[in-house]
Amino acid sequence: MTKVNKFRKLKQENGTHNSFGVTLQVSGYTELNMMVSNLLKASIILLNEDARNLSSLTAVTDTNVVNLLEIALQLLPEEEMDLLDDLHKIHLKAL
Structure with a gap:
């Protein structure tokens, strides 16, 4: 089993043994x-x-x-929302 590399979908998160990530490809924030x-x-x-x-x-x-809602929560771009808030404040100052 150690020589077979068929398990490629799940990527182990930060060296933990019970937390994995899955890459989801999208064309952009709109999608x-x-x-x-x-x-x-x-x-x-x-x-x-x-x-x-x-x-x-x-x-x-x-x-x-429940599963759909958990997926939706994980997909929300939280860090990017902070950036949008900062950009909005800059926009308001420029008015």
């Missing part, structure tokens, strides 16, 4: 924003009672929604 928005919209739809009544897999649906 990233759309992905997060679509994950949130899908979660809203799945939490809608009418949609839930159409599914006999309520427990599975709950798990899926």
Whole structure:
């Protein structure tokens, strides 16, 4: 097993044994924003009672929604938001 390098998708995070990262390729912040928005919209739809009544897999649906929301949280570009706040303050001063 040590000679076989087939496990390439997960990248170990900071030398920890139980935390891994996955690279997600996007064309830019617009696509990233759309992905997060679509994950949130899908979660809203799945939490809608009418949609839930159409599914006999309520427990599975709950798990899926939690998973979608966790992914959306991880995709939000937090550090970049700080930069946008700073740029907005500069813009307001220039007015």
